[in-house]
Amino acid sequence: MKKLRGLGSSKNFPGKLFVVEGCDGSGKSTQIYLLKRWLESLNHVVYFTEWNSSELVKEATKRAKKNNLLTPTTFSLMHASDFADRYEKLILPHLRAGYIVLCDRYVYTAYARDIARGCDADWVKNVYSFAVEPTIAFYFRVPLDISVSRILTGRTQLKYHEAGMDMGFSPDPVESFKIFQGIIMKNYDEMADEYFTVIDGTLPIEVQQKQVREIVKNALKDYTSPIHNIINTIK
Amino acid sequence: MDKISFYGVGLPYLKNKNLPGKLIVIEGADGSGRSTQIAMLKNHLEAEGYAVLDTGLKRSNLVADVIEQAKKGNILGKTTLSLLYCTDFADQLENKIIPALTAGYIVLADRYIFTLMARDIVRGARKEWLKKLLGFAIVPDIIFYLQANPETLLHRAFAKYGKLDYWESGMDVHLSTDIIESFLKYHALLKKEFDNMADEYNFIVLNAEENPSQIQNQMRTLIKDKILTNW
Numbered sequence: 001m002k003k004l005r006g007l008g009s010s011k012n013f014p015g016k017l018f019v020v021e022g023c024d025g026s027g028k029s030t031q032i033y034l035l036k037r038w039l040e041s042l043n044h045v046v047y048f049t050e051w052n053s054s055e056l057v058k059e060a061t062k063r064a065k066k067n068n069l070l071t072p073t074t075f076s077l078m079h080a081s082d083f084a085d086r087y088e089k090l091i092l093p094h095l096r097a098g099y100i101v102l103c104d105r106y107v108y109t110a111y112a113r114d115i116a117r118g119c120d121a122d123w124v125k126n127v128y129s130f131a132v133e134p135t136i137a138f139y140f141r142v143p144l145d146i147s148v149s150r151i152l153t154g155r156t157q158l159k160y161h162e163a164g165m166d167m168g169f170s171p172d173p174v175e176s177f178k179i180f181q182g183i184i185m186k187n188y189d190e191m192a193d194e195y196f197t198v199i200d201g202t203l204p205i206e207v208q209q210k211q212v213r214e215i216v217k218n219a220l221k222d223y224t225s226p227i228h229n230i231i232n233t234i235k
Numbered sequence: 236m237d238k239i240s241f242y243g244v245g246l247p248y249l250k251n252k253n254l255p256g257k258l259i260v261i262e263g264a265d266g267s268g269r270s271t272q273i274a275m276l277k278n279h280l281e282a283e284g285y286a287v288l289d290t291g292l293k294r295s296n297l298v299a300d301v302i303e304q305a306k307k308g309n310i311l312g313k314t315t316l317s318l319l320y321c322t323d324f325a326d327q328l329e330n331k332i333i334p335a336l337t338a339g340y341i342v343l344a345d346r347y348i349f350t351l352m353a354r355d356i357v358r359g360a361r362k363e364w365l366k367k368l369l370g371f372a373i374v375p376d377i378i379f380y381l382q383a384n385p386e387t388l389l390h391r392a393f394a395k396y397g398k399l400d401y402w403e404s405g406m407d408v409h410l411s412t413d414i415i416e417s418f419l420k421y422h423a424l425l426k427k428e429f430d431n432m433a434d435e436y437n438f439i440v441l442n443a444e445e446n447p448s449q450i451q452n453q454m455r456t457l458i459k460d461k462i463l464t465n466w
Contacts, residue, residue, distance in 0.1 A: 056301055056310070056315075057301060057315075060297065060300070064297055069297060069326070069330070070297075071329045071330075073325045073371055074325045077318055077325055078297070078298070081301075081315055081318040081319045081322055084315040084318050085312065085315040087314070088311075088313075088314055088315055089312060117248075118247055123368075123370060126367040126368060129364060130364070
């Protein structure tokens with residue numbers, strides 16, 4: 001009998017999945033790093049992965065971006081391939097084995113960006129419907145002028161796609177970046193009720209982290225690390 | 236095809252939806268005689284004065300090397316492979332097929348979304364997921380399906396390559412550890428999917444066991460009647 005893959009296939013994993021989302025400059029990567037350090041200090045096995053980092057697909061995406069070969073659809077599908085590769089090889093096996101997985105950006109990044117680029121919202125959601133829903137998805141919300149100035153400070157140049165230059169909003173990269181980030185932020189805000197635990201990204205880093213740890217702690221109430229189980233068995 | 240239609244949501248950002256060209260798709264398994272038929276059709280249509288573009292799956296340079304690399308090491312998940320093939324097809328569609336249709340060409344597509352769907356369904360993908368995923372594909376003007384029995388395909392594979400290929404035999408689907416048995420079972424499953432799609436998508440089914448020039452004549456007549464007469 002062939003097994004069906006995709007949405008609705010077995011989703012009762014012993015592992016836990018925590019995701020951070022937000023605009024560039026929202027501070028989410030700092031927060032997930034601190035969360036990882038804390039979980040490791042509690043002797044949990046933590047697997048961390050970030051957007052657009054599949055060994056296999058990353059180079060092809062980079063090359064395609066450089067040569068400006070991508071349309072909104074192929075841009076979306078390249079990133080979906082990258083995500084699927086990490087999902088099938090790493091994220092899902094870790095969850096099935098009972099570990100904690102931390103993702104810096106998840107399917108919501110694709111929703112926000114691909115829809116901003118003109119892809120159909122239902123189409124994008126269908127593309128990623130094979131992915132499991134996270135235990136918690138944090139959205140670090142920061143007013144646009146703050147996140148934009150965080151990115152522009154200490155940066156001499158914005159990358160072409162990062163600035164949304166492929167959209168033709170403005171010939172000026174900074175102007176284009178602001179418009180593009182504005183649309184992405186609007187898309188994130190619209191998803192917030194349905195998917196996100198919102199954290200105020202303008203608060204001091206340690207205050208945000210305290211909130212994050214509190215929420216994660218609650219979510220891990222009934223969780224036992226598979227490694228702890230093994231140690232207990234040996235004892 | 237003038238105003239194009241799509242199988243699903245299409246390409247929302249595509250501004251010009253009036254494409255004067257024509258899209259002809261030839262589907263069928265490896266060994267069903269697709270390339271022979273396409274080469275003959277191209278000759279014929281060009282001799283008649285039409286501009287022709289022939290294009291096939293996996294000829295784009297976007298992800299072709301990723302797919303090749305992954306197949307060599309057999310290191311890809313099935314959803315990842317689906318998405319890579321889909322990326323490749325989207326690239327062909329948007330960067331080759333649509334521009335050619337815009338310029339008034341006849342496009343001969345050597346396989347289309349139906350091969351992608353059949354291959355993935357046999358590998359356990361959900362049909363609804365695939366149909367939506369590939370919903371950006373343009374509905375062709377005509378779809379030929381060269382139907383052949385697995386036994387015929389087996390002997391043609393030996394005649395053509397002198398051996399059986401791991402992927403073309405569906406060894407990754409684990410139907411049998413014996414390559415001949417796997418080949419026959421795999422192609423029987425693919426054929427079943429194609430036969431199912433034939434009704435749903437209005438394929439013109441041609442018997443690939445017939446003499447190639449006879450098949451060619453049928454194709455030419457159908458193209459003339461259905462496409463060229465009122466163009």
